[in-house]
Amino acid sequence: MKRKTINIITMCMVWTLILVLAASCTTQDSKPEDDQEASQQVVDQNNDNQEDKVQKQDKSDGNSEKITLTFWNGFTGSDGEILTDIVDRFNENNDQNIEIKMDIMPWDTYFQKLPPAIATNTAPSFVLMGVEFIPEYVSSNSIQPLDDFWDVTGIDESDFVKNVLDMYKYQGKYYMTPMQYNLQYLYWNKDLFKEAGLDPEKPPETWEQLGEYAVQLTDPTKNQYGFGVTKDDALAPLIWGNGGEFWDIENQKSLLDSPENIKTYEWLQDLVVNKEVSPKGATGPDLDNLLKSGNLAMYISGPWQVNGLRNAGINFGITAPPKGTVTQAAPLGGCGFAIPKGTTDELKSAVYEFCKYWLSPEILKEWTMKNGFPPFSNEVINDPDVMNDEIQQSIAPLGTLGKSYNLEIAIGSQLHNDVIKPMMDTILMGTGKPADVVKEASEKIDEIFQSSK
Amino acid sequence: MKNTSNLLTYFNKPDKAAYIFLLPSLFVFTIFVFVPLLASLLISMFDINIFLENISFIGVENFKRLFYDERFWNALKNTLYFTVFEVPLQVIFSLLLAAYVQKNTVFRKLLRSCFFIPVVCSMTAVGIVWSILLDPALGPVPYIFRLLGLDIGFLKDPLLAMPTVILITVWKNFGLSMTILVAGIQGIPDTYYESAKIDGASTWNQFINITIPLIVPTLGFCTITNIISSLQVFDQAYVMTKGGPVFKTETLVQYIYTRGFSVAPYDLGYASAIAEVLFLIIAVVVILIYHIFVKKETVGV
Numbered sequence: 001m002k003r004k005t006i007n008i009i010t011m012c013m014v015w016t017l018i019l020v021l022a023a024s025c026t027t028q029d030s031k032p033e034d035d036q037e038a039s040q041q042v043v044d045q046n047n048d049n050q051e052d053k054v055q056k057q058d059k060s061d062g063n064s065e066k067i068t069l070t071f072w073n074g075f076t077g078s079d080g081e082i083l084t085d086i087v088d089r090f091n092e093n094n095d096q097n098i099e100i101k102m103d104i105m106p107w108d109t110y111f112q113k114l115p116p117a118i119a120t121n122t123a124p125s126f127v128l129m130g131v132e133f134i135p136e137y138v139s140s141n142s143i144q145p146l147d148d149f150w151d152v153t154g155i156d157e158s159d160f161v162k163n164v165l166d167m168y169k170y171q172g173k174y175y176m177t178p179m180q181y182n183l184q185y186l187y188w189n190k191d192l193f194k195e196a197g198l199d200p201e202k203p204p205e206t207w208e209q210l211g212e213y214a215v216q217l218t219d220p221t222k223n224q225y226g227f228g229v230t231k232d233d234a235l236a237p238l239i240w241g242n243g244g245e246f247w248d249i250e251n252q253k254s255l256l257d258s259p260e261n262i263k264t265y266e267w268l269q270d271l272v273v274n275k276e277v278s279p280k281g282a283t284g285p286d287l288d289n290l291l292k293s294g295n296l297a298m299y300i301s302g303p304w305q306v307n308g309l310r311n312a313g314i315n316f317g318i319t320a321p322p323k324g325t326v327t328q329a330a331p332l333g334g335c336g337f338a339i340p341k342g343t344t345d346e347l348k349s350a351v352y353e354f355c356k357y358w359l360s361p362e363i364l365k366e367w368t369m370k371n372g373f374p375p376f377s378n379e380v381i382n383d384p385d386v387m388n389d390e391i392q393q394s395i396a397p398l399g400t401l402g403k404s405y406n407l408e409i410a411i412g413s414q415l416h417n418d419v420i421k422p423m424m425d426t427i428l429m430g431t432g433k434p435a436d437v438v439k440e441a442s443e444k445i446d447e448i449f450q451s452s453k
Numbered sequence: 454m455k456n457t458s459n460l461l462t463y464f465n466k467p468d469k470a471a472y473i474f475l476l477p478s479l480f481v482f483t484i485f486v487f488v489p490l491l492a493s494l495l496i497s498m499f500d501i502n503i504f505l506e507n508i509s510f511i512g513v514e515n516f517k518r519l520f521y522d523e524r525f526w527n528a529l530k531n532t533l534y535f536t537v538f539e540v541p542l543q544v545i546f547s548l549l550l551a552a553y554v555q556k557n558t559v560f561r562k563l564l565r566s567c568f569f570i571p572v573v574c575s576m577t578a579v580g581i582v583w584s585i586l587l588d589p590a591l592g593p594v595p596y597i598f599r600l601l602g603l604d605i606g607f608l609k610d611p612l613l614a615m616p617t618v619i620l621i622t623v624w625k626n627f628g629l630s631m632t633i634l635v636a637g638i639q640g641i642p643d644t645y646y647e648s649a650k651i652d653g654a655s656t657w658n659q660f661i662n663i664t665i666p667l668i669v670p671t672l673g674f675c676t677i678t679n680i681i682s683s684l685q686v687f688d689q690a691y692v693m694t695k696g697g698p699v700f701k702t703e704t705l706v707q708y709i710y711t712r713g714f715s716v717a718p719y720d721l722g723y724a725s726a727i728a729e730v731l732f733l734i735i736a737v738v739v740i741l742i743y744h745i746f747v748k749k750e751t752v753g754v
Contacts, residue, residue, distance in 0.1 A: 004461075007470060018477040112714050115503040136717055140504035223590055231697070279590045281609030281698045290590055414717040425699045429611055 067350045069100045072114065073128035074107035078307040082370050090357050098350045114340075118142045123340035126351040131167045131334045134175050135410035143338045144348070146174045152349070153356040160359075161399070164376040167407060168336045176336025177355040180373045182302045183330040183402050184237060185395060186210075186322065190315045192217055192224065192297040200317075203298075207238055207322045210298065211267070214277035217297035226277040228287035228299040229268070231425035234416065236331045236405050237300060239264055241324020246420070249409055252449040257442035264324075265427050265434035273430035281429065302333065306372030306391055318372075318391060320398045332402035368392065374399065411452045419444045490732070497726040503719035515726035525727060527700055528708040531615065532731075535704060536683040539619045544675050546623060547630035552660055554631070555638045565635065569628040576625060580692030583621050584608060608694050611701045618689050618702055625689075626682075630675045637671030638664055677742050684735050705731050 075083050084102065091099050103124070105113070110129070117123040137143045150157050157165060160178065168176040190200035196217050204210035214226030229235065239246065244261040247254050272278045279286065290296040291305065292312040299305075300321055309316050321330050337355050339348055357363060361379045365386060368375045372391045375381045386392050406412030423441040426432040463469055497515055501508045519525050550568065554561040571579065587607040589595045598605050607617045641664065649659045665672070687706040690696060696703030696711070703711075705727065713724030 004465060007465065011473065015477060018481065108715070115719060119503065119505040140502070140506045142504055223596075225590075279609075280606055282590070283695070286588070286590065293591070295590065411717065417716045422700065425697060429699050431611060431699055 065097065067096070067098045067347065069098060069126065069347060069350055069354070070124035071100050071102045071126055071128070072110060072124045073102070073104055074110040075128070076104055076106055077304060078311065079304060079371050080104050082307075082367070086358075086363060086366070087354075090354055094353065094357070096350070096353055098353055100354060115140075115142070118340045118342065121342040123342050125343050125347045126337055126339045126354075128179060128335055128337055131176060131336055132405075132407055132412055134168070134170045134336075134338075135408060136413060137338065138170050138175055139410040142341055143175055144341055144343065146177055146339065149174060149177050149352055149355065152352050155356060155359055159378055161376045161378070161381075163399070163402065164334070167332065167334050170408065176338045177352075177359070178376065179335045179337055179358060180367060180371075181332070181334035181376050182304075182373055183332060183395070183398055184300050184302055184321060185318045185330070185398070186320065187291065187299045187301060187305060187309070188317050188319075189291075189294060189297050190317055191294070196297075200315075203317060203319050204322050207241060207267075207324050210322050211271050211275075211277075214271065214298060215275050218275070218277045220276070222295075224295050224297070225279055225290065226297050227271070228282065228290060228296045229272055229278040229428060230282050230284050230287055231421050231428055232284040233300070234331075234405060234420045234424065235268070235300065236403075237321035237329060238268065238324065240329040240403060241322065241327055243324065243326035246405070247409075247415065247445055247449075252453070254442040254445035254449070256445060257439050260326075262435050262438055265438060269427050269430060269434055272428050278428070303372040303374070303391075303395070307370070318394050320401055328401060329403045330398065330401045331405040332407070333405075411448055415445060415448060418448065493725045493728050493732075496721055497723075497729050499722045501720075501722045503714065503721055511722070515723045516730075518723060519726060519730065524700065524703070524708060525705075528703050528705045531700075531702060532684060532686065532704045532706075534615060535619060535622075535686050536680060538616075539622055539683050539686075540676060540679045542619065543623045543627050543630055543679055544672065547627045547675065548634055548665075548672070550627070551631045551634035551638055552664060555635045565632065568631055571625045572628040574625070576688040577692055579621070579625050580689050584693040587617065609698060611698045614694055614698060614702050618693060621693070622683075622686070622689055626679075630679065633675055634668065634671055637668040641667045673742070673745075677739055680738055680742060681735060684731065684738070 071087070073080075073083070084104070087100050087102050114123065114127065114129075134143075149155075164181045165178060167181060168174055168178055186203055188203045193200040193203075193213075196213075198213060198216065204213050210227060217226035218224065234246070236246070239261060242260050242264045244258055244264055245255040247256070279290065282290070287296060287299055288301075288305065288308070291299050291301075292308050292314065294312070294314055303318075306318070320328060322328070337351070337358070339351055343351070359377070361377060361383075364375060364377045364380045365383055367373055368380060368386055369389060372395075374392065374395050375383075375386055380386055381396070387396075406416055409415065419441050423437055426437045427434055498510060498512055499508055500511045500514075554564045554568070586592045586594050589606055589609055592607075595605060595607060606613060608614050645663045645667070646659055649663055654662070685706050686704050687710065690702045690704050691707050691710070694702045696707050709724045709727045709731070712727065713719060713721045
């Protein structure tokens with residue numbers, strides 16, 4: 001074969017190889033995603049999220065237009081299965097030919113994808129996320145106001161608990177429609193209580209008592225811990241209970257560096273570092289797993305644990321967080337449906353139909369009964385099945401304890417991630433004195449408030 | 454037609470044909486490396502977030518901010534700590550193993566394949582598996598140590614977290630360095646070893662005085678590539694420790710990711726400034742190492 005021919009063939013092979021590699025375009029050590037299966041779901045369905053689509057196709061009767069909505073959320077747990085079931089039923093039963101294509105992904109992935117998607121007008125039709133993100137996304141003009149939701153759908157606002165509805169507003173306007181709300185509660189493992197000689201029906205009523213119980217319930221030989229604490233959680237019920245505060249939103253200043261807070265953090269450090277009632281360096285997911293494996297006696301968390309604990313067969317109780325020396329309070333939270341700025345009016349109307357479906361008593365009751373989330377619809381609150389449910393009987397009266405931790409602050413998540421979490425990490429690892437750590441954290445909070453003005 | 458013919462004749466020469474073969478690589482390099490590098494430099498001079506709202510030119514303010522950012526210096530320190538220990542450990546371990554497995558027996562060939570298996574696994578999967586194995590509450594490894602009377606926190610212990618990440622990285626990647634060094638060692642003519650044997654040199658002396666000097670370019674290649682990848686360490690620290698405990702394993706690339714994509718205010722400008730500094734550090738280190746290894750020519754024995 002002539003040299004020239006060989007050269008031509010070689011070049012063709014090289015270019016073919018380059019094009020194939022460019023097309024596949026994957027590397028061995030690509031950036032990690034927490035859940036490979038969920039990310040595969042995202043890849044498979046992502047082609048549908050490039051732009052809002054209204055597919056006009058004639059059905060056999062020749063009249064209806066199919067409306068396709070794309071919907072992102074991070075409900076990767078067992079609550080995601082219930083949500084998927086509800087969405088599927090909406091798709092089957094709605095009479096407006098609306099089809100929702102839902103992408104569930106880990107929250108990490110969700111919050112990486114959503115902002116650039118909104119910025120490049122490739123966001124989904126609507127999303128589901130925590131209410132604590134409302135100020136951040138409103139400040140960046142990323143989500144649409146939804147004040148017209150109640151008039152358009154004909155739903156009466158007074159059918160719902162006002163305090164809960166207020167969570168979905170920012171600066172007086174609605175930016176989300178309600179989906180679920182929750183406080184943080186104290187979970188306790190009744191079997192572990194019994195084994196330790198404690199009354200399984202009587203959880204600790206005060207933080208002091210909780211500390212004593214935690215020590216009794218901790219047994220390193222069995223890998224058993226009395227009370228789970230993680231740096232991911234500010235443990236607001238403890239701080240508020242003892243008369244402390246984190247910040248003054250109105251005056252934009254830190255209230256963290258106070259004698260009450262320092263005393264509280266010293267108590268907490270002693271409990272975790274010296275008495276070792278919590279696994280060292282545990283993250284939220286670590287403690288979730290420990291709770292479900294029956295190795296954690298007490299834990300402050302939200303209603304999302306209920307389904308997992310039921311499935312794991314754990315004999316658990318749920319009640320209000322303990323009282324402090326001054327008061328008793330729990331952080332208020334929730335999730336809602338938001339509509340990114342690129343969604344057209346036509347698709348927004350279709351989203352409203354789903355949100356209206358969600359707020360029907362049947363769906364809200366199902367969510368409450370299956371997931372353990374407290375109801376916020378008056379009709380569901382007074383439903384006999386709900387009133388007789390063991391979990392709801394425990395948590396329904398606790399609504400008055402709700403207090404905002406970082407809602408209504410545009411820099412709320414920055415304060416939590418950049419200041420509170422590192423501060424908790426240092427205190428729980430025992431690598432710093434609470435007085436020094438709290439002072440430094442307080443100064444950082446003031447810096448962040450200052451730079452956000 | 455004549456021009457085309459002249460062109461073909463010109464590029465038919467081997468030294469000129471090389472340019473054509475380089476073109477695809479250069480094209481890919483330009484699109485995926487050079488252009489993003491320039492874009493990153495540009496972005497670092499702006500106050501810009503991930504929502505692309507309120508963009509303003511701020512010059513070198515992001516770079517000035519670095520000097521006062523404790524977390525940046527901590528991440529830099531952690532990255533250098535990782536590099537200083539991981540690279541020599543990996544190269545030395547790989548070299549010793551390569552010297553052993555380079556002989557072409559069936560068993561040693563099998564060993565080479567086995568040692569290469571972790572290389573082809575995803576770092577993410579490796580990280581997840583090891584973080585479960587080493588979990589103080591649920592993992593079997595700490596459990597076994599507890600039976601021996603040792604309570605070791607591994608990834609949850611501030612002092613041990615980074616050494617643990619380093620060891621896991623070495624475990625995952627040494628197979629690649631070992632394979633490259635095997636190729637280098639097998640390229641040394643046997644005559645050197647035969648002469649040395651006749652002169653009474655021990656195996657160790659042969660290794661120190663023949664093998665190592667003659668594979669200096671290969672060692673240099675392994676060192677440089679390891680340094681580059683170590684300075685950009687991200688996957689293992691992110692998956693196994695998320696930068697904790699108390700930021701003891703937070704590396705520069707992870708901090709870039711956190712600042713730009715993970716945590717409000719999603720400051721892309723500042724994240725890009727950190728990325729530019731990392732690029733400069735890598736460039737300086739690689740140029741230095743390259744000169745050290747390239748200038749040391751292979752010496753005949």
